Amino acid sequence: MLEEREAWLGIDLGTQSVRALLVTADGTVLGRGSAPLTGRRDGERHEQDPEDWWAGVCTASRQALRNIRAVRIGGLAVCGTSGTVLLTDPAGHPLTPALMYDDGRASEEGAQARGVGLRVQDTWALPKAMWLLEDHREAPPTPRAHHPHLHLVRPSPFRLAHQPDVIVTHLTGEPPPTDSSHALKTGYDLEHEAWPYPRLAELDLPDGLLPDVVRPGTRLGEVCAQAAEATGIPLATPVIAGMTDGCAAQIASAALRPGSWNSVLGTTLVLKGAATTPVQDPTGVVYNHRAPDGSWLPGGASDVGAGVLTATFPTAAPTVMDRRAASYEPSGAVAYPLTSPGERFPFRAPTATALLLGEPKNDADLWAALLQGVAFTERLCLDYLHHLGAPLHGPLTFTGGAAQSPYWNQLRTDILARPARVPAQTDPALGMAALAAHGTGAGPLTEVAERMVRIHTVLEPHPTRTARFAEPYARLIDELTTRGWLPPPVAAHAHARLTQDTTES
Template identity: 80%
Template sequence: MLDEREAWLGIDLGTQSVRALLVTADGTILGRGSAPLTSRREGNRHEQDPGEWWDRVCTATRQALQGPHHARIGGLAVCGTSGTVLLTDTLGRPMSPALMYDDGRASDEAAQARAAGLRVQNTWALPKALWLMEEYDRPAPTPRTHRPHLHLVRATPFRLAHQPDVIVARLTGEVPPTDSSHALKTGYDLEHGTWPYGPLAQLGLPDGLLPNVVRPGTPLGEVTPEAAEATGIPARTPVVAGMTDGCAAQIASAALRPGSWNSVLGTTLVLKGAATTPVHDPTGVVYNHRAPDGSWLPGGASSVGAGVLTAAFAGADPATMDTRAASYEPSGAVTYPLLSPGERFPFHAPTASALLLGETDNDADLWAALLQGVAFAERLCLDYLDHLGAPLDGPLTFTGGATRSEYWNQLRTDILAREAHVPEQTDPALGMAALAAHGTGAGPLPELAERMVHITTTLTPDPHRTALFAEPYTRLIDELTTRGWLPPPVAAHAHARLSRDTET
């Protein structure tokens, strides 16, 4: 039986900030904290200073734990951005910048990995690991293009780490194994539970670089007295293995029963679902995480997202712009609003760029076009999942920062032509609190999540508005197909689903 006096701490290492939540078994938020993070962007490069993560974690957890909550902290878990990696020394201390989830500098290395038989995308962690080793662990000062391949028998002073590993090492005082959720984009084979050492040897990754891997929710250690003093977290608090931020948000939506889906709309768009078996995609666009109970969490991450609004309208008030945008349904232009070059889901197109079909009358019309364009991309993601045979018959939940916009929530619901639910608390840190409870023996994760997550809004699609947006969505599908980005069979399936959803 759960002890209602217990609470669990979730820590989310996001793109723009660190967030921490202290949550009870019934979902009551006892404390919250946050601290901003800074990034360095240059062209297709995106880095963060991993030393800043620890400083911001200390700030966020101290904020979350201040005040008279009178709860015993039963455990904690940490999530991070998927595909973010760095090099550390053997004690877990950072030895390189962190190459972030959307850093695209390792396209050549990605091609090498694919040639070795590994299904990876350009921004995944494995290509970036290869790039980091070429930069920091050079066996000789020869040009990169002529450097001989290394073998997996050579030792290295470096260790590859994912974002949460750095924080867990500081919390527990030990270099931890990584969780299988973060290891996925580094090439870890979830179905067989092992690193693909043969192909990795062909790529020249040295012995000792890759961490051991455990399932999410596995106990990793306890908070040390030194870490307790820095963070405010009581010493000996259990630390369990976390998951990626997309999976954390999925837990925070309670979308863990087969057929359920969570659409996370933040800086970028991520869709995560639940299934009893993996969803196989020969293109590698859709990949499968593994849940703590051994079931599967298929999904994908797009380069489209709410970040385009910030990029195009720095300093604008979103509520005011939403009100003005409501007069442009549909917009005079159709967009596919990529935040950075290349698309990874719902299609693989490394050369894709943001597109704008038609002209907008003013900034309100452009804002409307961007809102609608993101929703079109979201619909195309679901069309593609349906094309692959993924189960879509469960509830759909919206989470992410974009859910603060009631107008956009309804617009997305209408364009998707399906009911959607919005939880009261959409922070991935809530998902980590639920995972911490599971990892410390409080119960099965789906039941814990359903108890902690409070659905406050249910949105119903308006068929007339679904039909209103059918023509611009059709134009977008056709343009993506003409440009060679969207495979014709996927386009045909999207057209068929649209016809079904707009039948009168």
């Protein structure tokens, strides 16, 4: 008779796919699954159908759990894209499309929110929720009990939901409280762990719109019979409150001790670190999540990322293009490869657009320019964090889909001029498996993650290659400053760091 093992299920709702990973306490992957997602992009608009997420979860979970024997699933947690939001009815059924993390329609609403003292960006969940409310203002009212603590101005037929809330509703059979990680971009005050009701009331938000909030790692309920049948996840499996995909990837890198950083390179670029106190940024470009233990996870999200490769070369073989790009170091062109209009980090510039300085010689040279441009942005993000006084003395870890490219990993290491680590598993779903283990009593999250995460590769920068990229990086800094996107003090700090040890905090 086989001895039963315990494992935890992590589910990641990405931009292009749903991924599920079943992991034991020592990081052994017992099963994995995925399902593609599609969205609708049109200029500044980016939407997905929330019901597609559930269909993807059903497919990915069944794949991850097929042929699993003598395994007890201790719990599961779900992460989603940060800032993705929709409206549901009071029972949690979607009433609108989901406005994705980079949807740019809510610039007026973002200005209104900042006008009442809330530090939000235009693509954050709160402005987009306001936009959705305005777009659906003629919807018929639905009876709803008054919430005595909201102090807002009118009853709502809607409930605001973040991406994982939709999935947890399906899993448990009822709409859950949201986790504080996703609530951050809806205006939730993580320092006081409360909605800032007086300021939100100035925005005319209706009573009953906002969900209750719990810390990540909190038990939300159990998998109900209908969800068990649809997903293959055992009945009564504990469902644990998750975090955003950036935080999930950070857990999957075990970058949870102060001074550690994780660079998540997928469709876009997210940097997440760990600190004992919040990193203060008066512009709101860098914001701070909060870990389950109350410590701080500063970071930011750029709209530069690997998505530009898919958009520019939809049929290319990345490994082939990487080999060809190695002949163009540096490229004949300098790129700032935004995946969509507007930038959020390392500077806030709603009008920013992708740029290409110079003329690439061929497709391989253009591919090289895009790879290098993402790495230049990554370095500028770290330079900006250093400018703010963020602790940078710990290890840097690469995760996200792009971390599967050995060439790009070394290129990034050389341009950043600092060592980097690559775990064996770079999927945010691993972070959710670790969080599920923590939430079901396996121990402190930092220790759980360090037991689960296996470092596969340690990279060292080559000084001669680092020097080769100094001039194009400086050229990009100057162009971003000339266009009015990058503040001159930040540009000066980045220039100064070209001759300094970038591993110093």
